[in-house]
Structures are given as C-alpha cells and as structure tokens.
Amino acid sequence: MxxxxxxxxxxxxxxxxxxxxxxxxxxxxxxxxxxxxxxxxxxxxxxxxxxxxxxxxxxxxxxxxxxxxxxxxxxxxxxxxxxxxxxxxxxxxxxxxxxFAKGRELFGKVSKGRFSEDLSRRYFQQLISAVGYCHSRGVYHRDLKPENLLLDEKLELKISDFGLSALTEQIRPDGLLHTLCGTPAYVAPEVLGKKGYEGAKIDVWSCGVILFVLNAGYLPFNDHNLMVMYRKIYKGEFRIPKWTSPDLRRLLTRLLDTNPHSRITIQEIIHDPWFKHGYDHRLSKLHLEDADMKLQIDGGARRMNAFDIISGSPGFNLSGLFPGYTRKYERVERFISCWTVERVVEKLEEIAVAENLTVAKKEACGMKIQGHKGHFAMVVDINQLTDELVMLQVRHRQQPPASSGRDIWSDTVRPFLLDIVYKPD
Structure with missing residues (x-):
C-alpha cells in the first residue's frame, strides 16, 4: 500500500x-x-x-x-x-x-442551455433503460439528477453515485421504503409525505424532473424558500414550456403525477409514443441476462493449473474493508468436489425441474439455469483440477424473495453444493 x-x-x-x-x-x-x-x-x-x-x-x-x-x-x-x-x-x-466518464456530468452540458427534443429523448431513453434494469435487479437509486448522470467519450449517458440507493431487502412489511433521502428539487411528493414510498415510483418521478430540465433548461419546481418549493412539489404545481410538443407534454404530465398509484410506470414509458420514437428495444431486454451471467464456452472441461486458480480467485471481498462484514451480496462461489462433471450436471438438472427453472444452456464445461421471469439466474462453470477433483465456479443472481417466498439459492442449490464438497479423510 x-x-x-x-x-x-x-x-x-x-x-x-x-x-x-x-x-x-x-x-x-x-x-x-x-x-x-x-x-x-x-x-x-x-x-x-x-x-x-x-x-x-x-x-x-x-x-x-x-x-x-x-x-x-x-x-x-x-x-x-x-x-x-x-x-x-x-x-x-x-x-x-x-x-472513467470522460465527458463529465450531464448537468454541465444542460446548464449551458436546453436540449432539443430529439437529444432530450436520446438521453431519456438511455436513462429509462438503465433505471428499469436497476429495478429488475431490486435496486432503487433514490437520488437521480443531472449531477449523477455522467457522459463518456462518445457522450453516452452513465448513471453514477449509488450511495443513497436502496435494495429490495430494505422494504418494510408494509411494502414500502421509509428513509427520507434525495435532492430537494428532484424528490417525489410521497417522500415529503413521510408515510412511506415505493422505490420504483420515486425514481420515475425523478426521471420526469430530469426530462423536464433537459427540455426546458430549468427546474419544474424551484424556489429560494425550500418550504415553498416543497409545497409546489406536493401539489404538483408546474408549467410546461410552450415549445414542448403535445406528445412530450402528455408524457411529462404522467411522469410528474403527484399520485404514485396513477403515475406512469417504466413499462408504460417504453410504450409511450414520444419515448419509443427511434428507441432500440434491445435495451429493454437487458434485465433478462447480465453480461457476466453467460456460460464460458471453451470446447469442454479442461484441466486447471495453479495460475488459473490464483487468477480466478474472488477479487471482490469486503471482509477486509469493514469489521464484521458478511458477504451477503457475493455472487461468485467456488466448490471443490469429487463428483464427475456429468453427475453434477445431471443433479442440477433435477433441481431445476423441481424448482420450475429452465436449463437455458448446457455444455461439457457447465450449464446455465434461469427462471421465475428473469428473477433467478445461475451459471455453473466446471473445470478439472485433478483426475479425481473438479472445481465448480458458480455465479448466481436473484431478486430477494418476498417474505413468504423461498430462497432458491440458499434453501436448495447451495446446500446441495456444500453436500458434495470434497472432504479429505
């Protein structure tokens, strides 16, 4: 160091x-x-x-x-x-x-003047694609604003700063989040009401404020007196600029709906006439599969050497950062077993059937299992360590189960893998 x-x-x-x-x-x-x-x-x-x-x-x-x-x-x-x-x-x-986002903050760009509707739409499409992806992963940003939207060298948008974000695990039994957070001008009215809120709903509100700023060049709710500004937000008092097209006007009205129950959803935004113009719908399918949740295909199970094992060791370990930290969110685990590759794959297929999951891909080197509408995915890469031992590298992702639901990974898959771990005499 x-x-x-x-x-x-x-x-x-x-x-x-x-x-x-x-x-x-x-x-x-x-x-x-x-x-x-x-x-x-x-x-x-x-x-x-x-x-x-x-x-x-x-x-x-x-x-x-x-x-x-x-x-x-x-x-x-x-x-x-x-x-x-x-x-x-x-x-x-x-x-x-x-x-590294070379283009810096979107705020710096929009502070020089409002964007055209086409440019506003381009950034808003990227924003909604990313926010929808976060929600599909059980993540709610809770502090979306132009200062937290960066631009890369191609001036493409990148969401940053997840320091105030919430996870599905933080939702209380009433189905709501309760922590007061966010930036005043972008905070949703239900947060101000202090009776609890849905993370997805307040992110959509903030996205609406951002779109308003991109199109207008100024905030929809603003006042030097913070309490006056909060009253405007709570009542939904704002004026849309006269140069705004009818389609965008309708979308902004639905985004900045003070009633979270009738406020437009991410899926409804994607099918909105103004939004979907020129939209690449492949961006909406990113929640179905992570780039790091693909099966590694190299022609079959191969013999691993010492370098493979060392370089493949988990680099993401928080135990040294904070005393008493448990690796609750770790998604990569490794298991050494004396079971054959074929036997492991066969057993995992049985588990998939029992849990109503789908074997999306199967190779000589492992398999991918997914299901529950994209809420669960697991990739098992299997490599030969010795003639008798194999190493299973398991990458898994699932949205936290409801209070009455089962945790497939913790309740079924991981216990099986631990049971087959090689135990020297």
Whole structure:
C-alpha cells in the first residue's frame, strides 16, 4: 500500500494507489469522498478512483451506505451505468476503481442551455433503460439528477453515485421504503409525505424532473424558500414550456403525477409514443441476462493449473474493508468436489425441474439455469483440477424473495453444493 495519503489530499498526481493505479488530478469532491482521474499502469486504461475516508464514514455512521453501494455496483452491468472494476482498501481509506466518464456530468452540458427534443429523448431513453434494469435487479437509486448522470467519450449517458440507493431487502412489511433521502428539487411528493414510498415510483418521478430540465433548461419546481418549493412539489404545481410538443407534454404530465398509484410506470414509458420514437428495444431486454451471467464456452472441461486458480480467485471481498462484514451480496462461489462433471450436471438438472427453472444452456464445461421471469439466474462453470477433483465456479443472481417466498439459492442449490464438497479423510 503506497502513496495513499497523496491521493487523499489531492496532491497525488503521479502517485500510485495499491501499486497498480497511477493517480491523476482531482475531478470531483463530496462530503465523504474525493474522485480522481487514474490510470491502470498495466494496461494504460483510464479509470476513476473514488477515495473514501473510513474515519469520516465511521463518524457519520455511514458504514452501511458504503457497503451497500459496493454491493449494488457489483451486481449491476449495464451500458448506461458506471461500472465498478475493483474495490481496494488501506487502514484509513477505501478505493472504488470505476469506469472513467470522460465527458463529465450531464448537468454541465444542460446548464449551458436546453436540449432539443430529439437529444432530450436520446438521453431519456438511455436513462429509462438503465433505471428499469436497476429495478429488475431490486435496486432503487433514490437520488437521480443531472449531477449523477455522467457522459463518456462518445457522450453516452452513465448513471453514477449509488450511495443513497436502496435494495429490495430494505422494504418494510408494509411494502414500502421509509428513509427520507434525495435532492430537494428532484424528490417525489410521497417522500415529503413521510408515510412511506415505493422505490420504483420515486425514481420515475425523478426521471420526469430530469426530462423536464433537459427540455426546458430549468427546474419544474424551484424556489429560494425550500418550504415553498416543497409545497409546489406536493401539489404538483408546474408549467410546461410552450415549445414542448403535445406528445412530450402528455408524457411529462404522467411522469410528474403527484399520485404514485396513477403515475406512469417504466413499462408504460417504453410504450409511450414520444419515448419509443427511434428507441432500440434491445435495451429493454437487458434485465433478462447480465453480461457476466453467460456460460464460458471453451470446447469442454479442461484441466486447471495453479495460475488459473490464483487468477480466478474472488477479487471482490469486503471482509477486509469493514469489521464484521458478511458477504451477503457475493455472487461468485467456488466448490471443490469429487463428483464427475456429468453427475453434477445431471443433479442440477433435477433441481431445476423441481424448482420450475429452465436449463437455458448446457455444455461439457457447465450449464446455465434461469427462471421465475428473469428473477433467478445461475451459471455453473466446471473445470478439472485433478483426475479425481473438479472445481465448480458458480455465479448466481436473484431478486430477494418476498417474505413468504423461498430462497432458491440458499434453501436448495447451495446446500446441495456444500453436500458434495470434497472432504479429505
């Protein structure tokens, strides 16, 4: 661990964090973190390095937020979401190594003037695709605003900053979330009502405010007096600019509906006449399969060597970042077994049938199982360690079950895999 203090203090141009990433200039600063441009010294790739002070996080009681942000970013793979590559840590700091958005914030672009409807639609389509994907993964952003929407070198949109996000696991027995959070001008009226809210509904409201800003160049609800602004939000008092087309006017009205029960949904947005003009519907299918949930096909089960095992070890381990952390959101597990590949595959097929799942793909090196309307997916890659032993690398994803539902991974699949683990005499 070297040069970490330079990175934290903003004097670290040319410094190296954990021996691999060269730290460049400061590009952003918040209450608990600073973001630097960085470079992977091995590949030359540009990255963003978010440096979080453990002392500040502990003092603010935000350990849970940081752990949740890491867990959330680790489970999301979408072209319009900033990707988390790696998490590193020293005794005093945590480093998020992320995709670098060269184009900076969308806020900087729209602050220079309103967008055309075509450009507004292009960014709104990317935003809705990514937000819908998050919701399909049980993730609710809760702080969507132009400052948290970045642009890459091709000026394509990337959602960032999941520090205030919520997971389905946080929903209370009444089916609602209750934490007050968000940015005042973008917060939904039901959040202000303090009676609980649905994460998906408030994200849609924020998307509506963002679309309004892109088209108008100013906020729909704004006042120097915060309480006056909140009253406007609660009553839904706003005026749509006269240059707005009738189709966009209708969509904005449905997005900024103060009644969450009648507010437009993500699926309804995708089929809206204004929205779907030029929309690539393949973006709406991303919730069906993650880029990292594909079966690795290399012609069959092969013999692994020591380098394979070491380089394939889990790089995502939060145990060293926070005392007492349990790897609740880890999606990759490995098992050593003396069962044959054929026997493992046969048994997993039986489990799939029993759980009403589908074997989406089967190869000599493993299989992919999915089902429950895309809420569960599991990929099992099998490699030969020795003549007698195989290594099973299992990647799994599922939305948390309802309070009355079963957890397929924890209740069925994992117990089976643990049962077949090789136990030396």
């Amino acid at each position: 070297v040069e970490t203090e330079q990175a934290e203090n903003g004097r670290g141009s040319g410094g190296v964090v954990v021996g691999r990433y060269e730290v460049g200039k400061l590009v952003g600063c918040g209450a608990f973190a600073k973001v630097y441009h960085g470079r992977d010294t091995g590949t030359g790739q540009s990255v963003a390095i978010k440096v979080v002070s453990k002392q500040r996080v502990n003092k603010g009681g935000l350990n849970g937020n940081v752990k949740r942000e890491i867990a959330i970013m680790h489970r999301l793979r979408h072209p319009s979401i900033v990707r988390l590559y790696e998490v590193l840590a020293t005794k005093s700091k945590i480093f998020f190594v992320m995709e």
